[in-house]
Structures are given as C-alpha cells and as structure tokens.
Amino acid sequence: MSLFELLVGKKKDIKPDKAPNLKVLKIFLVDDNIAFSRLIENYIITKMSTFFPLHVIKVVRFETGKECIERLSENPDIILLDYYLSDDLEGSENGDKIFLQIKNKYPQIKVVMLSGLEETGLVKKLLSMGLFGFVIKDEDMFDHIKILVKEASKHNL
Numbered sequence: 001m002s003l004f005e006l007l008v009g010k011k012k013d014i015k016p017d018k019a020p021n022l023k024v025l026k027i028f029l030v031d032d033n034i035a036f037s038r039l040i041e042n043y044i045i046t047k048m049s050t051f052f053p054l055h056v057i058k059v060v061r062f063e064t065g066k067e068c069i070e071r072l073s074e075n076p077d078i079i080l081l082d083y084y085l086s087d088d089l090e091g092s093e094n095g096d097k098i099f100l101q102i103k104n105k106y107p108q109i110k111v112v113m114l115s116g117l118e119e120t121g122l123v124k125k126l127l128s129m130g131l132f133g134f135v136i137k138d139e140d141m142f143d144h145i146k147i148l149v150k151e152a153s154k155h156n157l
Contacts, residue, residue, distance in 0.1 A: 025055045025153060026074065030062045030098065031082040031114065036137075037061045040080065043142055044149070051150055065098030072106050078132075078152045080145065083115035083122075096126060103130050110152035112145070 027044060031037040041059040049057055060076070062068045065085060079102060083095035099111050110132040113123075123134045133148040135141055 022054055022056045025052055025057045025078075026076045027057065027059045027149065028062065028068055028071070028076040028079040029059055030065055030068045030079065030085070030095070032063050032086040033082075034061075034063070040145070044145070047142070048146060048149060051146070052153070065093050065095065065101070068098065069101055069105075072102065072109070075106070076109060078149055079109060079111045080135075081111055081113050083113050083117075096122070099126060099131060100129070112148050112152070114141075 029037050029040055031040070038061070041061060044059055045057050049055075060071070060074075062071075065081070068079065068081075081095045081098060081102075085094055085098075095113055095115075099113065102109055102111055107130065111130075112133040112135060113126060113131055114135050114137055116137045118136050123131075126134065132152055133144075135144045135148065
C-alpha cells in the first residue's frame with residue numbers, strides 16, 4: 001500500500017447508475033495544483049462517504065476558475081475554490097474573482113475558499129459577500145473541509 005493510500009484510503013468507485021436509490025453529492029474542486037486537488041478529492045470520496053451513506057459523492061476537478069464557471073449549469077452542491085490560482089494557465093483568475101462570478105450566476109451554490117495564507121481582511125470581506133467558508137491549507141484542513149461540506153450539504157440535500 002502506498003503512502004498516499006495510507007493517508008486517504010482507497011478510492012471507492014460507485015457509479016450513480018449502479019446505485020439508482022442513492023443521491024449524488026456533487027462537489028466542484030478548483031485548484032491549479034493537480035497533486036493537491038487529487039489528495040483532497042480522494043479524502044472526500046473515501047473518508048467522507050461514511051457521513052453520507054445514502055449518497056454517491058462525485059468530485060469534479062478543475063485547474064482554472066474559467067473551467068468551473070463553464071460547467072456551473074451542472075449545479076454542484078458545493079464548490080471548493082483555491083484562492084491563489086496560477087497566472088500561467090489560460091483563463092486563470094484568483095479565487096475571489098471566480099467566487100463573485102459564481103455568486104452572480106448561481107447565488108444558491110455554497111462556495112468554500114481554500115488558501116495557504118490566512119488573510120483576515122479578505123476572509124471577512126468574502127464572508128460578508130456570501131462565501132460559505134474559508135479553509136487554511138494546514139494540518140487541520142481536512143477536518144475543516146469535512147465540517148463545511150457536511151454543513152453545506154444540509155442546505156442542499
């Protein structure tokens with residue numbers, strides 16, 4: 001077993017069409033760091049499935065906010081959005097601008113911002129504008145994501 005599997009467990013691959021009585025909890029994850037987004041995806045699918053026994057969790061990953069915006073019509077339940085997105089990728093904007101576009105088009109979607117830095121002023125501003133939560137990328141990140149996804153899903157499911 002790899003270190004990755006020890007950290008996040010083995011991915012369960014349940015397809016909604018194979019379990020017609022289960023609801024789908026759709027989470028969009030926007031992060032330009034592919035390895036990091038895979039880590040979060042696998043954590044959500046493997047470790048959070050116990051909190052949603054009647055649901056199939058589907059995580060859709062994007063490297064840019066533009067890709068996410070283009071697929072908002074799929075109505076994700078929750079969006080996990082990195083604040084600092086690479087300027088090197090075409091169509092890349094920082095998370096605060098993407099968040100505002102999401103809120104303008106689909107105000108009901110719960111958005112949780114992820115960041116490696118704690119920026120109190122920015123966090124307060126975004127929370128006042130409807131951001132559902134803010135998670136610092138640190139050793140407690142997975143616990144905070146779990147809490148916010150559980151809370152956000154109460155409003156959507």
